[in-house]
Amino acid sequence: MSSLIAQFPSLSSIVSGVALHLLVLRHGEWDQSAPVIVAWYLAFVAVGLVLPSVTEFQVGAGPLFQSLICHIAGLFSSIFIYRVFFHRLRKFPGPILAGITAFYATYLSAKKFHKFKEIENLHQQYGDYVRVGPRELSVADPRAVLSIYGPPSKTTKGPFYDGVQPFISLHSDRDKKRHARRRRTWDHAFSTSGNFPPFNRRDYVNLLIIALRDYEHRVSKYSSQLLSAVSDQVGQAIDMGRWFNYYSFDIMGDLTFGKSFEMLVTGQDSYMLSTLHNDLQSLGPFLHVMWFIPFFKMIPGLNNSYTAFWKWLYEQVDTRSKNEPDEPDIFTWLLKEFRTGEQTEKGKLFLHGDADLAVVAGSDTTAATLTNLFYELASSPTWTAKLQSEIDVVNHSTYRDLAHMPLLSATIDETLRLHPPLPSGMQRVTPPQGIRLDDVYIPGDCIVQMPLHTLFRDERCFAQPTKFIPERWTTQPELVKDRSAYIPFGSGSFACVGKQLALMEMRRVTVDLLSRYDVTLAKEQTHEDFQEGHQDVFTLVHGRGLQLVFTERKSRNL
Template identity: 50%
Template sequence: MTGELDAERVPWVRQDGCDPDSNWYLGEDQEKPSDPFHESESRGAWLQRLLLSVLCIFTLFALAAVTLSQSFISLVVHDHDHSTAPHETAAPPSPTIVQHNEDTPSVAQLRDPNEYILSPSWDFDAHPTVREYFWTITTETLNPDGIYRPMFLINNQFPGPMVECNEEDTIVVHIINQAPNATAIHFHGMFQNGTNIMDGTVGITQCPIAPNSNFTYRFNVKGQHGTYWYHAHHSAQASDGLLGPMVVHSRQEQKLQGLDYATDRVVMVQDHYHNLTSELLMGYLAPDQENDEPVPDNALINGRGVRDCSEFPGWPCDATNVSTPNIDLDAGKRHRLRIINVGAFAEFQIQFDEHPFYIIEVDGTDVNPEPFHRLNILPAQRYSVVMETNVTSSNSAFWMRARMVTHCFKRENDRLQPELRAIIRYTSTDTEPPVAQPTSKEWSEAIEVICRDLNTTALRPVEPISPPPADDFVVLRANFEIRDWRLARGFFNDSTWHGNATHPSLHRYLDAHVKGPVERGAISVNEQVFDREKELVLETVGIRTIDISINNFDDGAHPFHLHGHKFFVLLQGNSGYPPNSTELPKYLEEHNLLENPLRRDTITVEGYAWAIIRVVLDNPGMWAFHCHNTWHAESGMDLRKSLSTAQKRYTLCTPITPHVSKAPALRDYETRVVQYAELLLYQIEKMEGQPFNAKLWFHYYTFDVMGDLAFGQSFGMLKDGMKHYYMKLGDENMLLIGAFTRLIWLFPLFKAIPGVNHTHIKFQRWLREQNEPPVSDVFSWILEDYESNEQPSKQDFLNLHGDAHLIVVAGSDTTAVTITSLFYELSQRLDICSQLQKEIDEYKKEYIKSDYASLSHLKLLQACIDETLRLHPVVPSGLQRMTPPEGLQIGDTFVPGDTIVQVPSYTLQRDERAFLRPNEFLPERWTSQPDLIKDASAFAPFSMGRNSCVGKQLGLMEIRYITTEILSRYNIQFAPGNDPKAYLENKMDVFTLAVLDLNLVFTRRN
């Protein structure tokens, strides 16, 4: 029952309906306890409260005077460390923060491949550093090989910038998504130990970053080094350009490598499509398709290739700015090339004419050097090779050949050029001009035609580790099947993955397991939370080691990638049957396969073949295991491994907030918002032509809406025309709350003063009297979370009580003051009001009934709302945030870690450095005159990141709906005898914005 609390489990609910700490407040029909001990205890409590009251009275006024004298409209920084150390104690050294602010070109362009050459002066011994990147994601047309096509860009360039760091560094990437599609970034191969929510997997660990939104990835790079990369992990966006390399240096890097080398660089190879992957996916996933993957049109090396435009009649093409990739290497030296297949589908076979090479790293694992002269590499795999430029040739130029293994393609593409070449050119002090084209010869051995992994049996890690014994054995069958609706889908054990982008698996798992997982000894399929036909989730408790036997029943190769872990490659076979759980231990021992096997994160199982890997599940979280062939992953060849530990680990995604801002929930709430808007319109109609206290009635409107949505019953103010006692309490207390925001330790003293708590107890009773609502209310989510604790702590109770109050204030007071300020501004700018009415009139011609989705398209309305929020921020002093443990560099100022920082929104949003004519109401700055905005990042009315306002869309729904309905029916003007200046001059910052009464006159439009 919504609002009904279990008296046996909630500390402040007694069978007699009273607060156990408030025996002094009894109903007239109740008798006081007659127990002598109880009476003595009660008298002691009274004396305690009286003493505290005296103390409060003498201290609060002095503290209030000090607090109120400080300006809230300033940058306020509070040290969060309440240590008792003497002030003269030397502060610890500030951590190093390196900000990577690259210049963003004004037009889209290909990134200079020289940016992927690592600096020889890199400091491997630097103290742990915070490396901060700033990326703006956009979409523009670009021609990596001459053919123009839409591309995802980072800072207006393709490919993305290189992320480079040392082991133990912290990576911070600030994402601003200005693309038209939602997205997310996965840092491929990163363990993300303790930061599962930063894994970047949409529908698994996070919701996507919506257009015109931002998100910050922050994680520590621990226990790993080597070559990695990052890419979009939403739909097939990586193939549309959203990718780049990542290099993690070991502090012992030069000692771990068996070969010295003079230079170090990244070489990315990829297949390239001239059509958008969204278009290709529609065809690939359509009925009557038998897993015929789209065939690429070309290949790229470090984002570049070159094609003859005459081969593409009718396609927009310009090859003047692209050319054959060049790799310049000093002659007579060794050079490291970190090769990454960042493509969607194709396996590449890499060779350097006349030059053998040594493999020294596989997927972030250093290996003892072994010679090769061809390298097979599938999507998502990485190999570091060392090549020596010691071939004596007359022209000193050689081909690097990146050849796609087309035998794996089920279709033909006449436009495809399967081999892309780059020129390896020796550089020296000679002044001879470089040769235009190499004449080198390729290796004489037959070219590989089967899609399969490089034979890595000879590769042994430099740091020897033998795997621990396995606790469990899991068999996975991977295949494609045509089932319902003639759809071909990828399967793991009869399960094809269909995740929920707006309610990720990790969130649902945590929501359902707040009581803690069921203890079990073996890995198991979680069917309590997930439907195994759509979401196969293997769950384990504690640290376990498992063997996974992967059996490929498909004719195509699958590069399988495990997030959050590296695994031991025990066996790979292309015939016969793999050893079962009984046979495997003996087989491994007899063949000495447990002595330092290769460790990697992406393994390929060729068609009708198998592999057995061993993984130590020691990294808590929800981790994907999927085919890294983009088309196969999108068809459902995916599962999840969930590792659970102690209950405290479930805080990885906290706070768990009700999904009040999601579209389905908004549609459910919309009818109730309309209901209360109609009640408000009725009150306006009754007062037509007369002064109407808009501020008061707008508050009634938003309070009644939040009472219904949050607690299943409105406060009844729109019907009664009177303030609910709880609204009176809020009005009376907000001044104190604003004054004592930074003295939160005083609030328990307020509760101890006799009589002060009376209204709070009354509100608690009101909560308990609510009935089950027809649609779930917000408080039911919070109450369910509270009641899931078998023994709620006092802090749990305080959180519950605080959340109940926060819902009302955050969900109603802020919206009401915004509507009030909006109508104030429109009453002062009747020209803008008239323009807005015209926009609404046009809207009403198309939409008979206003609704949440269509109202969001009214550009001038949204501009007026944004301008109101800029001039009249609902929390003028700004919200408090805590700096990360390593501290934060803000311009020239370093703020220590774990420090509370407060940025005043009122001052920031009226700063001339961010907004021209900052004190004027100019909605056109958000539409037709964007030059009036100098720095849009100064405007964040709903905050940003994971702590942004969860009720943003709900608040906008209320504002848009009531504004549209009022202005479609009425003209407005300031009531005679009221001074507009008084409204501005008497605004107060009481944590939220407090404004004077706003008396308007509403008259019917013709």
């Protein structure tokens, strides 16, 4: 065999490509190493072209490129054959192209940014388990929630979370032990350390509410600024999608950098907001082709926005680090953790990653939920009237009062069910031993993702799943068939650390607005246009906004 290979250089090149795949690239994750791999190939070509001019070794450009082409042909042929006929996910149904290339998921994402709808269509066609990538499975089986996301889960975060490297935030940290250690710092920041006795749920929530009171007056400040902006446009159409973004980002700018972005005051997008949404739209379709992201970050011209943003973030962190506010905020705890450590370069990357996380994760999802919430309220005048009646009889001067308003909580829960802020769910990797769910076995080292938009609208979990019925969380509990499937803030060790702060922001501004105004859809705002404007770019973004009309309330039950 060796003599045969020696006689046919092209065959040798083909074999080398097959061997590279089977012996090396088939094992482990190579996304972040993609630029290095390409660099080695370029170096091979460069050496092959330069070598004849400096040595007696002669090789023409033609044979060199022929060998390279044969090598690449062998590599990709091996990848194709393996993924189609031998891959551990080959028995799961799904589009043929999905099993061959991760670009199929990019194709789904690029279709109006409606990936969550495209995935739902695939589940309707193929069932609960659909292969949507070479090693990726979309799972819509409610039985899988605890095994994939719950406290007993052995899964880890998927390669998607490496997209922000070298910056590693709490959210993107794939090391479970390190994540748990860093999580304690964030728990202090949100005063949800969990070091409480085993109270019942109501007592536990009371403790969290008390812990967050240091942030309450700051949230109220920005709610008042939003009300001021609305009061200037009473009776007129106003894009509340935009203003809810201003509200949530101004709050998190204050709690992270010690200063607001001043969007509620100026009525103009800040650099942070516009850059975030532009980058999400640019990179959103490629979040399943993670080997592409390192090229995006390193190619001049293509990476202008990326490098400018992190330069800006460094400046914000540096300024905030030199100016400690009178009142502690989220960054107080993050900075304290950094300064008590060794203050290494890696520690700085963690700190800057966490600063980015605090603003983005604490703002984008809250703004999206508020936009969806007021869309549902404007579309459901009967329920809105009931909620206003509850608001009128409750002393809502403190957040403790707001947190114990059942109709308000039901409104938020039902909004999060119909419009989860992470509609495609969170990416996980199965443990080496895999996961077994009765008659279904998911192999180890596979990417799994549960589409929350599909799961929350599943008849097995919720009766009348596509209808906005907040009563399912209050007087009609029979409409909730499987409570364990409802995880809008995640579950287990990776659950959202800022949940209670997000709820505070949503409750505060909802009560403040509805206590003063009635709300309706603007004449030009159609249901179809609003729903078509949903963009799934990991978080849910409203590309077309939401046009509402606020009018002074005609009556109040005081």
